[in-house]
Amino acid sequence: MTDKNMLLAVFSDLDPAAHAVEKLRELGLGDEHLNVISGIPITEAMMGRPHQWTNVPRLALGGALGGFLLGAYLAFVTPTTYPLNVGGQPVIPGPPSVVVLFELTMLGMLISTFVGVFLDSRFPSYTPKEYVPEISDGRIAILIECDPAQEVAIESAMTALGAESVKHAEAQTL
Amino acid sequence: MAVLANSATHAHTSEQDHEAHLREEHLMLDPRPRGEMNAMVMESMQTTSWKFWVAAGIMAILVAVCLFYYWGYMIANGLGVAGVNRPIYWGIFLVNTVFWIGISHAGTFVSALLRVFKAEFRRPFTRAAELMTTFGLVQAGLSIFMHMGRVWLSYWLAPYPNQRGLWPNFHSPLAWDFLAINTYLLSSTMYLFLPLIPDLAMARDRSTGWRKTLYRILALGFRGTEGEWTHLRFAMNLFAFAILPVMFSVHTIVSWDFAAAMRPGWSSTIFGPYFVIGALQSGLSAVAMVLIVVRATMKNMKYFIRPEHLDGLGKLMLIISMSWAYFFFNDYMVQWYNGDKWTDALLHFHEEGPLGWMWYAMLIFNVAVPWLTLWNKNWRRNPTLLFTVGLLVNIAMWFERYIIVPTSLSINRFPFTYQFYKPGVEIPLTIGTISFFILLYMLASRLIPLVPVWEVQEGQMAHSLRKFGKETVVTVSDLE
Structure with missing residues (x-):
């Protein structure tokens, strides 16, 4: 059981939210205790946050390799099971194999990229989560994990920086 | 002094007018609060008049009769009820396949290529275009299954291990x-x-009832955390780059269905790019037509889709029309020049045969009409005119595929087999696919936010007005 509390500070604009992140760091909260939630993609640099890690590029590469190997199997192995003479071409022809390899490599890469987003984001997830619908109306929220003793200081700092609301984050069914 | 003051006041007013004009002109400079834009998009989805349901009902009846009944009829009676017969084994089904794949190209082109090049005017209509890709491909797939005849054996096309060791x-x-x-x-x-x-x-957050359940399931639990956006942003960028070569490959491969055959009129090394340009020609025109209909019939869409967007699409249509004319002439020139008597006979048959009117209509609608109209900014921004040009271009592109497929198959190197193609059940089935496309689009427009609101807001954040000397100009910041 964690004895940490979760606070949700909601800002109407980007600049005060970025200042709030800086202030929270000054109050002794590490980046791992903060999460920024927004209705549009805000880059880490804008908020002064560390770079977010994503496995999607590696998964895409893996998918491309898998697709290439499947294409190679279809293009180079399956013709030997039932050799067909097509217009005097070799049983395993060069240029047509490029088509099969290209399509399956691309398919593998794109499917694994799509699946990668699901895996990295843990989609689908229908369990209750800390969220307020105002976020999709353009608000920027900072989810803060803090000691109960820090709550008052954080709340007053966030309010001073222009937070519309600072409250205990309650997990709710989305 | 009074003259100077008057002059300064006049300059100030004119500057304000200029700024107001820029804001009215460009969606990206006319931001509204995100909540308001969300509400506008939700309202556009949820507001349906009786006219919508009448139109949807007519489309549903056309789909039931022309698509499902006639397809069932063809399955029960065999391909003989269609007009395909020696020497024309490829008829309207394949015309429709090529046509619908062409329509599907524009969605990806508009969305991916303009995203890669950061063309800002794309933002409000990328989704409307992407939907066309998916629904267009559905019609292309159906047309291929129709062409197969014995659709219940279509799984033979799929490469899978089987007892007989047979692979495609x-x-x-x-x-x-x-x-x-x-x-x-x-x-x-x-x-x-x-x-x-x-x-x-966004839709989940402001819906109730069955819509809430639907959007909750489809939104997958998305909140907009930094991690979620990072994964999504990377994936969208990768898709935008990777899907373009796939798009080019698809229509090139479709062209090879013809070009790889040693037939007069088909065997051509230029067919790949010629087909790709043809696909963009019909697809972009279809995007323009859909946007004009969406803008005219859906609530609040006049805010999101403005004359600047029609203008941008009109310019693209003009450029693509010129490219199509270039590729067409290149293909025609080389075939005309090579002197092969069968090719020469075919070219004469295209131009002077019973369907010569179709050949001339193809050139007039594909080249003359866009060139004579789309050079003019005011005409490009006129929805009725742009819709008419788009419709004519699409008719022309369907004619082009008709000329390439059944008309070119009518005559060959065996004059005793010459035959004229008389479509049968293909005609209602064609009406069926068009109706199905429209019906799917109509239903999707009431279920899916047609405008990507977050992309519009992101674009509006990046745009601003800046003064260079005395001139106020639009500037865009790169937020990525």
């Missing part, structure tokens, strides 16, 4: 078609879904 023949462009079309259909559907997730979450 990967020497054949038809097998490449199977791979390319499926790759494109899957990729474009995934590419449609990824940027839709944040908008589905």
Whole structure:
């Protein structure tokens, strides 16, 4: 059981939210205790946050390799099971194999990229989560994990920086 | 002094007018609060008049009769009820396949290429275009299944291990078609879904009842955390770059169905790019037509889709029309010049045969009409005129495929087999696919936010007005 509390500070604009992140760091909260939630993609640099890690590029590469190997199997192995003479071409022809390899490599890469987003984001997830619908109306929220003793200081700092609301984050069914 | 003061006041007023004009002109400079834009998009989805349901009902009846009944009739009676027969084994079904794949190209072109090049005017209509890709490919797929005749054996096309050790023949462009079309259909559907997730979450947050349940399931639990956006942003960028070569490959491979055959009129090395340009020609025109209909019939869409967007699409249509004319002439010139008597006979048959009017209509609608109208800014921004040009271009592109497929098959190197193509059940089935496309689009427009609100807001954040000397100009910041 964690004895940490979760606070949700909601800002109407980007600049005060970025200042709030800086202030929270000054109050002794590490980046791992903060999460920024927004209705549009805000880059880490804008908020002064560390770079977010994503496995999607590696998964895409893996998918491309898998697709290439499947294409190679279809293009180079399956013709030997039932050799067909097509217009005097070799049983395993060069240029047509490029088509099969290209399509399956691309398919593998794109499917694994799509699946990668699901895996990295843990989609689908229908369990209750800390969220307020105002976020999709353009608000920027900072989810803060803090000691109960820090709550008052954080709340007053966030309010001073222009937070519309600072409250205990309650997990709710989305 | 008074003169100077008057002059300064006049300059100030004129500057304000200029700024007001820029804001009215460009969606990106006319921001509204995100909540208001969300409400506008939700209202556009949820507001349906009786006219909508009458139109949807007519489309549903056309789909039931022209698509399902006649297809069932053809399955029960065999391909003989269609007009395909010696020497024309490829008829309207394949005309429609090529046509619908062409329509599907524009969605990806508009969305991916303009995203890669950061063309800002794309933002409000990328989704409307992407939907066309998916629904266009559905019609292309249906047309291929119709052409097969024995649809219940269509799984033979799929490469899977089986008892007989038989695999599809990967020497054949038809097998490449199977791979390319499926790759494109899957990729474009995934590419449609990824940027839709944040908008589905938006819709989830402001819906009730069955819509809430639907959007909750489809939004997958998206909240907009930094991690979620990072994964999504990377995936969308990768898709935008990777789906373009897939798009080009699909129509090139479709062209090889023809070009790989040693037939007069078909065997051509330019067919790949010529088909790709043809696809963009019809697809972009279809995007313009759809946007004009959406803008005219859906609530609040006049805010999101403005004359500047029609103007941008009109310019693209003009450029693509010129490119199409270039590729057409290149193909025609080389065939005309080579002096082969069968090719010469075919070219004469195209121009002077019973369907010569179709050949001339193709050139007039594809070249003369866009060139004579779309050079003019005011005409490009006129919805009625742009819709008419788009419709004529699409008719012309359907004619082009008709000339390439059944008309070119009518005559060959065996004069005793010459035959004129008389379509049968293909005509209602064609009406059926068009109706099905319209019906799917109509239903989707009431279920899916057609405008990617988060992309519009992101664009509005990046745009501003800046003064260079005395001139106020639009500037865009690169937020990525």
